[in-house]
Amino acid sequence: MTLTVSDLTISRGGIPVLEGLNFSLEPGGALVLRGPNGVGKTTLLRTVAGLQPAVAGTVECDPESIAYAAHSDGLKGMLTVSENLHFWADIFGTKGIDAALKGFDLEGLVDRPASALSAGQKRRLGLARLLVTGRPIWILDEPTVSLDVASVEMFADAVRAHLAAGGSALIATHIDLGLEAEVFDVGPYRAKPENSTDAFSGSFDEGFL
Amino acid sequence: MGSIWEYANPVKFVRTSEIVLPWVSVIAMVTLVVGLVWGFFFTPDDYRQGSTVKIIYLHVPAALMAINVWFMMLVTSLIWLIRRHHVSALAAKAAAPVGIIMTVIALVTGAIWGQPMWGTWWAWDPRLTSFLILFLFYLGYIALWEAIDNPDTAADLTAVLCIVGSVFAVLSRYAVNFWNQGLHQGASLSLDKEENVADVFSTPLYICMVGFGFLFIALVFLRTRTEIHKRRTKALLARERLG
Amino acid sequence: MIALLVRDMKLAMRAGGGFGLGLAFFLIVTVLVPFGVGPESGLLSKIAPGILWLGALLACLLSLDRIFALDWEDGSLDLLATSPLPMEGVVTIKALAHWLTTGLPLCLAAPLFGLLLSLPDTGYVWLVLSLVIGTPALSVVGTFGAALTVGLKRGGLLLSLLVLPLYVPTLIFGAEVARRGALGMDAMTPLLMLGGITAGTIALLPFASALVLRVNLR
Numbered sequence: 181m182t183l184t185v186s187d188l189t190i191s192r193g194g195i196p197v198l199e200g201l202n203f204s205l206e207p208g209g210a211l212v213l214r215g216p217n218g219v220g221k222t223t224l225l226r227t228v229a230g231l232q233p234a235v236a237g238t239v240e241c242d243p244e245s246i247a248y249a250a251h252s253d254g255l256k257g258m259l260t261v262s263e264n265l266h267f268w269a270d271i272f273g274t275k276g277i278d279a280a281l282k283g284f285d286l287e288g289l290v291d292r293p294a295s296a297l298s299a300g301q302k303r304r305l306g307l308a309r310l311l312v313t314g315r316p317i318w319i320l321d322e323p324t325v326s327l328d329v330a331s332v333e334m335f336a337d338a339v340r341a342h343l344a345a346g347g348s349a350l351i352a353t354h355i356d357l358g359l360e361a362e363v364f365d366v367g368p369y370r371a372k373p374e375n376s377t378d379a380f381s382g383s384f385d386e387g388f389l
Numbered sequence: 390m391g392s393i394w395e396y397a398n399p400v401k402f403v404r405t406s407e408i409v410l411p412w413v414s415v416i417a418m419v420t421l422v423v424g425l426v427w428g429f430f431f432t433p434d435d436y437r438q439g440s441t442v443k444i445i446y447l448h449v450p451a452a453l454m455a456i457n458v459w460f461m462m463l464v465t466s467l468i469w470l471i472r473r474h475h476v477s478a479l480a481a482k483a484a485a486p487v488g489i490i491m492t493v494i495a496l497v498t499g500a501i502w503g504q505p506m507w508g509t510w511w512a513w514d515p516r517l518t519s520f521l522i523l524f525l526f527y528l529g530y531i532a533l534w535e536a537i538d539n540p541d542t543a544a545d546l547t548a549v550l551c552i553v554g555s556v557f558a559v560l561s562r563y564a565v566n567f568w569n570q571g572l573h574q575g576a577s578l579s580l581d582k583e584e585n586v587a588d589v590f591s592t593p594l595y596i597c598m599v600g601f602g603f604l605f606i607a608l609v610f611l612r613t614r615t616e617i618h619k620r621r622t623k624a625l626l627a628r629e630r631l632g
Numbered sequence: 633m634i635a636l637l638v639r640d641m642k643l644a645m646r647a648g649g650g651f652g653l654g655l656a657f658f659l660i661v662t663v664l665v666p667f668g669v670g671p672e673s674g675l676l677s678k679i680a681p682g683i684l685w686l687g688a689l690l691a692c693l694l695s696l697d698r699i700f701a702l703d704w705e706d707g708s709l710d711l712l713a714t715s716p717l718p719m720e721g722v723v724t725i726k727a728l729a730h731w732l733t734t735g736l737p738l739c740l741a742a743p744l745f746g747l748l749l750s751l752p753d754t755g756y757v758w759l760v761l762s763l764v765i766g767t768p769a770l771s772v773v774g775t776f777g778a779a780l781t782v783g784l785k786r787g788g789l790l791l792s793l794l795v796l797p798l799y800v801p802t803l804i805f806g807a808e809v810a811r812r813g814a815l816g817m818d819a820m821t822p823l824l825m826l827g828g829i830t831a832g833t834i835a836l837l838p839f840a841s842a843l844v845l846r847v848n849l850r
Contacts, residue, residue: 194540
């Protein structure tokens with residue numbers, strides 16, 4: 181399952197932030213997005229994940245093959261670790277959460293309510309969710325926030341295993357994960373104001389400027 | 390002269406409306422003055438209702454516009470959702486306050502007329518109630534526009550609300566009719582000759598209705614232009630911040 | 633989809649889920665009414681159907697902003713949007729969960745509250761019947777309102793403003809069924825109308841809700 185992004189322009193709040201993006205992600209490959217804060221990495225990931233429409237250009241990929249992990253983990257504090265994971269496994273129609281628990285060292289916390297986890301443990305649980313989705317393309321937004329060194333290594337192992345199994349990953353991160361990954365710096369693709377007359381999708385509304 | 394959608398281009402719209410607006414305004418003014426003066430001073434008093442009947446020249450056109458403005462918003466909302474012309478969404482936004490004012494005029498003049506006729510300012514008559522509900526719909530629609538920052542999101546959400554609201558407004562109308570058969574007179578101008586108002590009253594009434602129609606068109610043109618300029622200012626500021 | 637329903641029910645039942653709050657609110661409204669209009673049982677029995685319907689409607693309204701707000705805050709909504717579930721399915725399940733946790737208890741408790749307001753004997757069957765048929769529409773319409781206002785910081789008040797006019801037809805027909813039932817009149821016509829509105833909203837409104845929810849997520 182290849183993800184191909186061609187000539188993509190994305191906008192945040194109606195204002196274009198990045199333009200002319202081209203990249204592709206082959207099975208087994210990983211792509212690390214770099215760029216200063218506020219440049220539009222999150223917006224790019226949301227666009228690729230299909231949560232928001234592109235201003236121009238295309239994202240070619242089956243939306244049913246993407247697993248998206250955002251800043252927030254979508255955990256329910258009132259449910260236990262295993263209930264949280266079982267829920268997502270049911271939603272994605274996969275069976276078994278043992279591998280996910282093992283991969284992120286959550287086995288000892290199975291019956292703990294998610295609200296009683298530390299920030300790092302919550303994050304691990306959020307990432308473990310990726311394993312139960314069973315989807316080949318991971319789109320990860322700052323996955324290592326609040327993880328300690330050992331957990332980052334755990335995460336890197338999970339990504340490596342995922343890639344080895346023919347999956348792929350698009351990751352926005354600032355730290356070096358020690359992955360065999362291409363780095364894609366989005367900084368140079370910042371939308372130029374003079375080109376961005378069509379802040380409102382398409383040339384039709386250029387008249388606003 | 391190309392397709393009608395050309396006018397959905399903001400620039401084209403602003404240019405065209407600049408030419409059309411003065412004419413429409415003048416027509417609105419003239420028809421309103423003629424219709425209202427004729428209606429107020431040159432028609433006889435009704436044999437039952439006396440001179441109170443003359444408020445009809447404000448009441449009926451306002452009520453008519455109150456409904457038609459919502460209908461126009463429904464059409465422009467559909468155009469926005471289907472064809473994504475920003476001018477269309479902005480026209481719907483521009484029309485809503487005009488519509489709510491028309492509704493208020495219809496309600497207030499109705500109350501003023503109702504007091505001497507029915508002996509009460511307000512009754513839970515189906516027509517009155519329906520207009521009150523219409524007022525609430527306008528209120529919600531405008532409030533939703535005001536509440537959302539992103540103009541495209543606001544346009545989408547209000548457009549869907551307008552469509553859903555239209556369906557429920559019609560449902561409410563039937564429900565209210567079912568709930569209470571009222572004392573409001575039937576439609577004053579209908580093809581059914583029996584209940585028509587007399588011809589002496591109807592000609593100035595028609596003129597007033599045309600006048601209100603043109604007044605509405607003028608106001609919507611003006612307000613849509615304002616919205617376009619506002620949107621443009623916003624876009625320019627955004628570009629400045631970007632650069 | 634069943635997993636989502638099960639999860640929402642669990643969340644509602646567990647501590648802090650707010651299950652029963654609507655019911656308590658309904659009770660308080662019912663108790664306050666006699667304080668407002670006087671204890672005379674003739675008057676109370678006359679207005680009981682309307683008060684009970686209004687109380688149920690307000691209790692329903694109270695819990696609407698919870699439908700999506702929590703899932704929005706913790707990011708679950710984004711994840712659900714990228715999941716295999718169709719958005720229409722998500723909003724339908726959300727409405728169903730809302731009805732099961734709010735509407736259904738209200739229907740079951742209504743006869744008890746009818747007792748407090750000296751509802752005539754003939755009225756109970758019709759009251760419960762009208763609530764059972766009418767409250768699903770309240771949940772579905774409310775879900776639409778909640779989807780419209782999900783991203784807004786002070787959406788609660790706006791939500792009421794948007795949803796209440798949409799409740800008018802359901803309230804009119806529902807209260808009419810209960811009123812006619814209490815008076816021993818034939819209530820079949822408004823009951824059918826009520827059923828029609830509920831069926832129509834359940835069939836069509838989830839599409840609108842899903843559309844606005846997607847707009848709000850981007």
